[in-house]
Amino acid sequence: xxxxxxxxxxxVNIKGxxxxxxxxxxxxxxxxxxxxxxIIMAIQSDKAFKSSNLKYKPINCDRLECKMYKVxxxxxxxxxxxxxIKEIIGDLPGxxxxxxxxxxxxxxxxxxxx
Numbered sequence: 001x002x003x004x005x006x007x008x009x010x011x012v013n014i015k016g017x018x019x020x021x022x023x024x025x026x027x028x029x030x031x032x033x034x035x036x037x038x039i040i041m042a043i044q045s046d047k048a049f050k051s052s053n054l055k056y057k058p059i060n061c062d063r064l065e066c067k068m069y070k071v072x073x074x075x076x077x078x079x080x081x082x083x084x085i086k087e088i089i090g091d092l093p094g095x096x097x098x099x100x101x102x103x104x105x106x107x108x109x110x111x112x113x114x
Contacts, residue, residue: 009034055082084108
């Protein structure tokens with residue numbers, strides 16, 4: 001399988017009607033086609049340009065209770081991985097408690113690159 005642990009995927013097709021046996025799932029499994037889901041995350045506004053290719057560097061924040069923490073520290077991307085900005089979504093849906101000027105983007109991780 002060519003899926004990467006920690007990434008999120010979207011099922012786009014179920015291949016066939018046949019259910020296959022699986023030692024982990026009592027009722028078997030189906031073969032599916034998936035695509036990698038885009039990552040919605042915050043980056044510094046001065047780096048937010050559509051189609052830009054960047055290396056991911058997490059925002060330095062340890063405020064786990066902040067409402068924006070999950071977009072500032074998204075799942076599915078690791079420090080140093082390259083990504084492309086697919087869309088600039090806009091301003092954050094809340095305020096950064098550290099008052100960092102951030103934009104919300106949709107990103108696609110570039111495969112097999114560090």
